[in-house]
Amino acid sequence: MAKTIIVSNRLPVSLRHKNGKFEFKPSAGGLATGLGSIYKEGENIWIGWPGNDVEDPEQRAEIIIELHELKMAPVFLTKEDIEQFYEGFSNETLWPAFHYFTQNINYDENHWEAYVRVNQKFCDAIIKKASPEDTIWVHDYQLLLLPQMLRERLPGATIAFFQHIPFPSYEVVRMLPWRQEILSGMCGADLIGFHTYDDMRHFLSAVGRIMGLSNESGYIQAENRLINVDSFPMGIDYDKFANSAKSKNTQRIAKKFLGQLDDQKLLLSIDRLDYSKGIPQRIKAFDRFLEENPEYHEKVSMIMIVVPSRAKVKSYMELKEEIDTLVGRINSDYSTLNWLPIHYFYRSFPFEELSAFYAMSDIALVTPLRDGMNLVCKEFVASKVDMKGTLILSEMAGASKELQDAILVNPNDNKGVAEAIKYAITMDEKEQKLRITSMQETIQRYDIFQWVKVFMDRLDHVKQKQLDLQSK
Numbered sequence: 001m002a003k004t005i006i007v008s009n010r011l012p013v014s015l016r017h018k019n020g021k022f023e024f025k026p027s028a029g030g031l032a033t034g035l036g037s038i039y040k041e042g043e044n045i046w047i048g049w050p051g052n053d054v055e056d057p058e059q060r061a062e063i064i065i066e067l068h069e070l071k072m073a074p075v076f077l078t079k080e081d082i083e084q085f086y087e088g089f090s091n092e093t094l095w096p097a098f099h100y101f102t103q104n105i106n107y108d109e110n111h112w113e114a115y116v117r118v119n120q121k122f123c124d125a126i127i128k129k130a131s132p133e134d135t136i137w138v139h140d141y142q143l144l145l146l147p148q149m150l151r152e153r154l155p156g157a158t159i160a161f162f163q164h165i166p167f168p169s170y171e172v173v174r175m176l177p178w179r180q181e182i183l184s185g186m187c188g189a190d191l192i193g194f195h196t197y198d199d200m201r202h203f204l205s206a207v208g209r210i211m212g213l214s215n216e217s218g219y220i221q222a223e224n225r226l227i228n229v230d231s232f233p234m235g236i237d238y239d240k241f242a243n244s245a246k247s248k249n250t251q252r253i254a255k256k257f258l259g260q261l262d263d264q265k266l267l268l269s270i271d272r273l274d275y276s277k278g279i280p281q282r283i284k285a286f287d288r289f290l291e292e293n294p295e296y297h298e299k300v301s302m303i304m305i306v307v308p309s310r311a312k313v314k315s316y317m318e319l320k321e322e323i324d325t326l327v328g329r330i331n332s333d334y335s336t337l338n339w340l341p342i343h344y345f346y347r348s349f350p351f352e353e354l355s356a357f358y359a360m361s362d363i364a365l366v367t368p369l370r371d372g373m374n375l376v377c378k379e380f381v382a383s384k385v386d387m388k389g390t391l392i393l394s395e396m397a398g399a400s401k402e403l404q405d406a407i408l409v410n411p412n413d414n415k416g417v418a419e420a421i422k423y424a425i426t427m428d429e430k431e432q433k434l435r436i437t438s439m440q441e442t443i444q445r446y447d448i449f450q451w452v453k454v455f456m457d458r459l460d461h462v463k464q465k466q467l468d469l470q471s472k
């Protein structure tokens, strides 16, 4: 019987070394939850890197057996693969290019070769498990070449691809010396999905101009196959966040956290450390708000969580320094014995505490300079079970296309963001409720399970359309 294979760079578990042994820590991320309904069924399986390097063949064999029990199969990466394919080409070339940070792009041929080599490694691992009639769903920018590599080996398979980060304008794509190979790689899929209509449009335009392939309403007629390209905005596990916000445990944690902050308006900022998230710009806008509105001193504070990420890359270390300096300056300029303007945490929190932060904050300040979707803003809205709270959201986040009832801002507009903070703080409860209700309806309807279903239904439809065309 045909099965479905999910493929992503990282498996939904992380391998940790502990006292010479290893253990698996499950990922509670949205994607893992949503796709759980697929890979845990029947013969289905998830293939990816377990997130640590393992050289010892005996340990590898043990890991294969343990992962098999979890319905997963590993692709082992060497230290060199991790440096050149993951930290190199994926995170120093594709990541900046696709987020419009063209000055950060590293053009390194060795990294490109590693990218080809590792995509091939993934292909080989999949071929060992796949049958010609299987469905293979490949995820994200680390594996752009994989759909075409798979197509060459399994011409009849159903292959889908989803990109979680933005797809930039043709003007950026053309800067990459490997643009032709990258687009051809993606076009090995039958269905190619993005978060937004704009990402889809950029992709179609790049395919048209670089590969000379035109499209009709998102359908590309390739040499011998019809390819569909469309937008599928990803959702969250809505009930998980709403139920957690209502739970006694979360309320207890929120009460404990609130402590002396009880009489303050709280702004929440949560991101992985990344230059695409606009963290310094956000802090500067808060600084301006404090400077222009002294009547709010001691009445408003920001909780800022920065989750450590890519800590070995120079530009990330510099960003961390910049944030530390900015926070230090603002706190030393304004704080009093009773008030700290920015509560800054450089670490991640367990889910229950994250949920408490969402539930207890009045305003979420989500202002990335670019973001494929951004799930934090959706999680915040789902957690507002008392219908009080305001979302300030960047126009540059994919989520802004759906969440039109947020206060939308341009993250580069220092004055505009400072004004939005004031507007959010003074918003009456009636307006808060109207906006939250409308956004909750959208997020609840298009949750992660619906996203998976819509995508898979479309894939079936495309395959049927291909068959209809062949039989004509």
Ligand code: GDG
Pocket: 029, 030, 164, 165, 234, 270, 271, 272, 305, 307, 347, 348, 349, 350, 351, 354, 371, 372, 373, 374, 375, 376, 379
């Ligand atoms: C890509 C795209 C796109 C954050 N801090 C903590 C914590 N988190 C969780 C949040 C949220 C996730 O991390 C971050 O969500 P993003 O949307 O920023 O997504 P990424 O996974 O980084 O990245 C992005 C996404 O893919 C999905 O397609 O939206 O645009 O870049 O779920 O809750 N979780 C816990 N503690 C923390 O401190 N437990």
